[in-house]
Amino acid sequence: MATIKIKKIGMITSGGDCGGLNAAVKGAAGMAVSMGVKCFVIPNGYAGLYNLTDFDRLTELTPERLERINANMAGSEAGHSRVKIKKIDDEKKYERIKKGLKKFDIDALVISGGDDSGSVMVDLHRNGIACVHIPKTMDLDLQTYSVGGDSTINKIAVYADELQTTGRTHNRVIVLEVFGRYAGHTAFRGGIAADVDAILIPEIPVNFDVLYVHVKDRLTRRISASDVHSGTYLIIVAEGLKDASGREIVDENAGVDSFGHKKLAGAGKYVCQEITRRFKTDPEINAFMRKTHLFVENIYAVPEVRSVTPGHLVRCGRSSAYDANFGREAGAAAVMLLTRGITGVTVVGVTGNEVRYMPAEKAIEQRHVDLDQVSLFEQLGICFGRDAQSFTPGFRKMEDAPERYM
Numbered sequence: 167m168a169t170i171k172i173k174k175i176g177m178i179t180s181g182g183d184c185g186g187l188n189a190a191v192k193g194a195a196g197m198a199v200s201m202g203v204k205c206f207v208i209p210n211g212y213a214g215l216y217n218l219t220d221f222d223r224l225t226e227l228t229p230e231r232l233e234r235i236n237a238n239m240a241g242s243e244a245g246h247s248r249v250k251i252k253k254i255d256d257e258k259k260y261e262r263i264k265k266g267l268k269k270f271d272i273d274a275l276v277i278s279g280g281d282d283s284g285s286v287m288v289d290l291h292r293n294g295i296a297c298v299h300i301p302k303t304m305d306l307d308l309q310t311y312s313v314g315g316d317s318t319i320n321k322i323a324v325y326a327d328e329l330q331t332t333g334r335t336h337n338r339v340i341v342l343e344v345f346g347r348y349a350g351h352t353a354f355r356g357g358i359a360a361d362v363d364a365i366l367i368p369e370i371p372v373n374f375d376v377l378y379v380h381v382k383d384r385l386t387r388r389i390s391a392s393d394v395h396s397g398t399y400l401i402i403v404a405e406g407l408k409d410a411s412g413r414e415i416v417d418e419n420a421g422v423d424s425f426g427h428k429k430l431a432g433a434g435k436y437v438c439q440e441i442t443r444r445f446k447t448d449p450e451i452n453a454f455m456r457k458t459h460l461f462v463e464n465i466y467a468v469p470e471v472r473s474v475t476p477g478h479l480v481r482c483g484r485s486s487a488y489d490a491n492f493g494r495e496a497g498a499a500a501v502m503l504l505t506r507g508i509t510g511v512t513v514v515g516v517t518g519n520e521v522r523y524m525p526a527e528k529a530i531e532q533r534h535v536d537l538d539q540v541s542l543f544e545q546l547g548i549c550f551g552r553d554a555q556s557f558t559p560g561f562r563k564m565e566d567a568p569e570r571y572m
Contacts, residue, residue, distance in 0.1 A: 195232055
């Protein structure tokens with residue numbers, strides 16, 4: 167495969183921030199430097215790209231400048247914005263972007279983003295702008311692995327595990343609401359890692375009667391078995407929760423974002439309300455509270471159910487080692503693809519000396535949680551807000567080494 171001459175590339179990170187992004191920036195710029203290509207930050211995502219004509223200068227990621235970027239930290243040195251180029255009310259928006267790139271003699275772009283930002287990258291490529299996509303989303307819902315997923319899952323697992331101390335102290339049901347939108351990967355994997363009791367994800371509409379039976383049985387058993395009457399029950403819920411009718415739980419007053427998506431909110435509080443309502447109308451709970459000497463008339467009649475929303479805490483801080491590795495490799499791979507004239511694609515990863523990629527429009531198609539894997543964990547006792555399904559295994563002997571990252 168022939169190498170083509172590229173002298174300057176622009177680095178863009180876009181959409182939501184997360185772990186591994188600085189690693190991707192360092193990987194792309196580091197590979198560019200090693201190949202004699204200059205790499206410049208186009209700051210603040212697609213807003214910066216659209217306004218490139220107005221910049222006086224761009225920051226070059228020289229070896230000295232790269233030393234100031236900590237690949238282990240989340241967030242992005244390049245900055246972000248949520249801007250959908252196609253929605254800009256400017257008939258000459260693509261000509262404006264090309265003019266800005268020409269002003270700084272930038273030949274091609276490396277763009278790290280999720281499904282929304284990736285769709286903009288596809289749009290730019292179709293309008294004649296050379297670019298390669300590094301998959302990035304803490305939601306982990308692209309067809310490829312995405313920078314940020316592992317970092318977020320680790321943080322969710324830590325927060326969920328630590329919340330059990332306060333839950334146990336107060337005999338509370340704790341509901342931890344996390345990001346995820348329409349795919350529940352981070353809630354699912356974070357919840358499994360934290361050994362939570364229930365995981366509610368958008369892929370499975372929640373039957374609150376089934377959930378309540380699970381909550382009641384486990385919470386009352388734990389408190390009753392404790393010599394100090396202490397116990398808790400922990401639920402992780404993804405923000406895109408649906409009830410048994412398929413109705414999305416959303417705060418209608420939250421509005422929509424720049425890509426037209428509803429700003430999801432309120433799933434955790436809704437779960438709290440549904441469980442509390444059932445506690446209050448269940449005579450067995452009244453008897454349990456009296457038997458365990460917890461009951462106080464008009465003050466403490468049923469167990470408390472509290473919602474916690476860590477929000478952007480799961481995006482920030484340190485990246486996981488996995489994301490730091492993948493980010494560096496994916497960034498380097500993106501530059502190698504550009505110098506081979508391969509554009510309009512998403513980096514899949516680097517295995518050995520093989521750079522793997524796929525068409526970006528395919529990579530950004532949303533991937534949901536595998537419900538067969540859900541049934542495996544249901545069989546292990548975790549509730550997913552439905553009647554537990556049996557896991558039916560198939561067996562396959564591997565003749566060759568399986569696909570893997572590390």
